[in-house]
Structures are given as C-alpha cells and as structure tokens.
Amino acid sequence: MDRIRIRGGRPLSGEIAIGGAKNAALPLMAAGLLTEEKLILANVPRLDDIRTMAMLLAQHGLDITPVDPEGRRLAIGGQIRNPVAPYDIMRKMRASILVLGPLLARAGEARVSLPGGCAIGTRPVDLHLKGLEQLGAEIRLQGGYIEALAPGRLRGASIVFPFVSVGATENLLMAAVLADGQTELVNAAREPEIEDLARCLNAMGARIDGIGTDRLVIEGVARLSGAEHTIIPDRIETGTYACAAAITGGDILLRHARLEHLSAVSRTLAESGVDLSETEAGMRVARRNALSGTDVMTEPYPGFPTDMQAQFMALMAMAEGAAMITETIFENRFMHVPELNRMGARINVHGASAIVRGVPQLSGAPVMASDLRASVSLVLAGLGACGETTVNRVYHLDRGYEAVEQKLAACGADIERLSG
Numbered sequence: 001m002d003r004i005r006i007r008g009g010r011p012l013s014g015e016i017a018i019g020g021a022k023n024a025a026l027p028l029m030a031a032g033l034l035t036e037e038k039l040i041l042a043n044v045p046r047l048d049d050i051r052t053m054a055m056l057l058a059q060h061g062l063d064i065t066p067v068d069p070e071g072r073r074l075a076i077g078g079q080i081r082n083p084v085a086p087y088d089i090m091r092k093m094r095a096s097i098l099v100l101g102p103l104l105a106r107a108g109e110a111r112v113s114l115p116g117g118c119a120i121g122t123r124p125v126d127l128h129l130k131g132l133e134q135l136g137a138e139i140r141l142q143g144g145y146i147e148a149l150a151p152g153r154l155r156g157a158s159i160v161f162p163f164v165s166v167g168a169t170e171n172l173l174m175a176a177v178l179a180d181g182q183t184e185l186v187n188a189a190r191e192p193e194i195e196d197l198a199r200c201l202n203a204m205g206a207r208i209d210g211i212g213t214d215r216l217v218i219e220g221v222a223r224l225s226g227a228e229h230t231i232i233p234d235r236i237e238t239g240t241y242a243c244a245a246a247i248t249g250g251d252i253l254l255r256h257a258r259l260e261h262l263s264a265v266s267r268t269l270a271e272s273g274v275d276l277s278e279t280e281a282g283m284r285v286a287r288r289n290a291l292s293g294t295d296v297m298t299e300p301y302p303g304f305p306t307d308m309q310a311q312f313m314a315l316m317a318m319a320e321g322a323a324m325i326t327e328t329i330f331e332n333r334f335m336h337v338p339e340l341n342r343m344g345a346r347i348n349v350h351g352a353s354a355i356v357r358g359v360p361q362l363s364g365a366p367v368m369a370s371d372l373r374a375s376v377s378l379v380l381a382g383l384g385a386c387g388e389t390t391v392n393r394v395y396h397l398d399r400g401y402e403a404v405e406q407k408l409a410a411c412g413a414d415i416e417r418l419s420g
C-alpha cells in the first residue's frame with residue numbers, strides 16, 4: 001500500500017493548477033444516463049472516484065470515451081442495457097447512488113446496491129428514496145439492494161426536504177427533469193456543484209428554474225439531448241492548497257481557483273491571519289504573520305464546508321490561541337484528531353465540537369489516513385511540522401486529489417510517494 005513521506009517546515013512558493021471539481025464531475029457523469037446522445041464533459045479531474053463512476057456507467061451500458069490525449073474531456077453516451085448497480089462498485093464510493101434517479105427516469109427501473117457503511121457517519125439515503133417515491137416510484141429494499149420501478153413516467157411533485165442534502169437534491173433533480181409535469185424541490189442544497197449540474201441539464205434541454213437558490217422548479221421534458229459542458233474548478237482542492245500555503249507560511253498562486261465559491265473559507269482564513277486575493281489567473285494565498293485561533297462551524301453551502309473541516313483543523317493546530325471547530329453535517333468526522341495529536345497537536349473532542357489549543361510547532365510522526373479529507377489534513381500537518389511524517393493508507397487521497405505530491409513538490413515541499 002502506498003505511503004506519502006513528508007519532511008516539513010518548508011514555506012511553499014509557486015503555482016498550483018486547480019482541477020475540475022470531483023463533486024461536480026460525479027453527478028454530471030451520472031447525468032450522461034439521461035440521454036442517448038453524447039454528453040461531453042471538459043475539465044474532468046483524473047481521480048479514482050472518477051474512474052469508479054466511469055466503470056459503473058460502463059456496466060450500465062454507456063460508452064465513456066476520452067476525447068483528448070490527457071483524458072480530461074470525456075464523451076459519455078449510449079443505451080442503458082443494464083439497470084443494476086452492483087455492490088462491488090457501490091461499496092467503493094457512496095456517490096454511486098447518484099445513478100438511481102437518472103436510471104429510473106430514463107429506463108423506468110433500477111436495482112442499486114445500498115451504499116456500504118462509510119467511516120464518517122451512518123449516511124443513510126432515506127431522503128433520496130422518499131423523494132423518488134413522491135415522484136411516483138415504487139421502491140423496496142431487498143437483499144441489500146434498492147429495487148425501484150417507475151411504471152410509465154415519473155410524475156412531478158412538490159418535495160420539501162426536512163434538511164439539506166447535496167446528494168438527494170442531485171438525484172431528485174436528475175429524476176425530475178424527465179418526469180411528467182412540474183416538480184418543486186424546497187430546501188434544496190445550494191452548493192456550486194448543484195448549480196453546475198443544473199446548468200448542464202438545462203444545456204441538455206431541461207427546464208430548471210431557481211438555479212443557485214434553495215427552491216428549484218423543474219418543468220419535466222420528454223427527452224434530453226447531448227451537450228458540452230466545462231466542469232467548475234474544485235473549491236475544496238482550492239481551500240486545501242490555501243491551507244497548505246498558510247500552514248507553511250508560504251505564498252502561492254492557485255491557478256483557475258474561483259474565490260466566489262469559497263466565501264466562508266476565505267473569510268475564515270482571513271480572520272485567522274491568511275492573506276487572500278483574487279488575481280486574473282486565480283487566487284493568491286500568503287501568510288506572513290502568526291495564525292490566530294478562529295472558531296468555525298460546518299454548515300451547508302454557503303456556510304463553511306464539512307469537506308474543509310479537517311484541513312482547517314490542521315491549520316488551527318499551529319495557531320496562537322484556541323479554536324472551537326463544530327461539525328454539524330456528519331456525526332463521526334473527527335477521525336483525524338488522534339492522528340493530529342500524535343504529531344503534538346492539542347485537540348479535545350466534546351460531542352460535535354473539537355477544541356484546538358494551538359501549539360508553536362507540530363512534529364513529524366507516522367500517521368494513518370482514515371478518509372479522504374482526513375488524509376489530506378495529515379499531509380498539511382506534515383508540511384507544517386518539523387521532521388518526518390509518513391501518511392499511511394493514501395488510497396483515500398487518490399480518490400479526491402490529483403497528483404497531490406507533484407503539485408506540492410513543484411512549490412518546494414519535500415514530499416514523495418513510497419510504493420508498496
């Protein structure tokens with residue numbers, strides 16, 4: 001199993017190119033199920049999660065063809081020949097559930113394995129299923145599979161989410177675009193990735209109003225056509241490298257980054273002593289002064305993203321003063337805490353909050369990655385620490401960060417991947 005070795009303490013300087021957003025690319029790929037024509041996606045990141053989604057779509061019968069030498073433009077299209085999403089793929093990536101809505105809408109049936117247990121919380125899919133039932137689907141759970149049927153077409157309905165869910169909003173949006181009549185999604189998630197999906201669906205001929213708000217109104221259409229769409233830059237990758245610059249006291253340009261998608265993160269970083277500015281090429285991040293402890297609470301967009309919580313905690317571990325970090329989205333997303341403490345951090349967890357008492361210096365240690373964002377928080381801590389850190393189980397990292405060690409090494413980090 002690969003490991004990453006870091007010798008910390010070097011300020012980063014230079015440029016990092018931000019790739020397309022993983023969490024936008026995954027639903028957009030699933031949207032390829034909604035048409036037999038070609039959907040061309042540009043700025044696709046090269047990540048394990050993207051390969052998993054491509055495998056899933058391929059076994060449903062779609063062709064996924066790279067249309068450039070680098071494989072960043074994908075053409076997706078074809079007939080649905082198999083409406084089954086097997087456990088073997090579903091267990092690797094929870095976002096595979098995003099094929100459920102499109103399969104039902106286009107093929108009228110789907111048999112999708114329940115996603116496997118996930119380390120950061122129980123993460124049920126009840127909102128997805130209830131919403132699809134409201135659109136007229138018949139759903140039963142059988143042998144670990146969701147068996148869903150939509151005799152005739154799905155029918156538009158008014159769906160009020162009891163709380164905000166990114167995945168449920170995306171699944172229902174993709175189901176509703178081909179339903180008969182009007183659907184209203186109330187208390188919908190407003191993440192930029194949802195806006196990206198809705199824009200692409202409209203380019204395919206869907207009729208979605210209220211894009212960017214928490215009330216989406218969808219006028220169903222009989223069929224969708226192909227389209228060409230460029231995926232937005234990854235705001236979480238951007239925020240992660242901004243924390244890397246900050247933790248090392250460096251100065252880097254994040255090419256293609258869009259500050260407008262990072263408002264809560266950039267506000268919080270600025271409050272803790274990091275300089276951020278928008279440039280024509282992207283975003284510049286630098287830190288010249290000491291970091292100061294800053295409280296933060298994760299919330300649905302436009303609040304502070306849960307996907308940035310672990311990285312911000314690594315930063316706060318080296319701040320002056322204390323920071324209270326409260327996680328409101330997932331109930332078990334502090335698995336990086338004991339690993340950061342192994343590196344000399346002083347963090348206590350009380351229920352949904354972690355109290356981080358900053359220390360002047362972290363020290364390198366062997367640590368274990370437990371999930372995607374926890375892994376990268378350990379890389380950040382390693383960059384800021386003195387001495388050597390080895391991050392084990394980096395396969396989590398490869399699911400969501402492209403060429404992380406090359407990007408950081410190009411900015412002066414002493415980091416390498418050890419195979420085997």
Ligand code: UD1
Nearest residue numbers: 023095123124125126127128164165166167168307329330
């Ligand atoms: C997406 C992101 C993930 C991010 C999360 C929150 C993708 C591929 N993944 O995940 O990176 O951390 O949003 O911003 O975009 N819930 C239920 N029932 C449901 C659905 C969700 O109880 O049917 C709960 C979840 O357990 C969680 C909360 O709702 O506690 C929010 O989850 P949700 O927004 O659905 O996250 P994902 O779409 O899975």
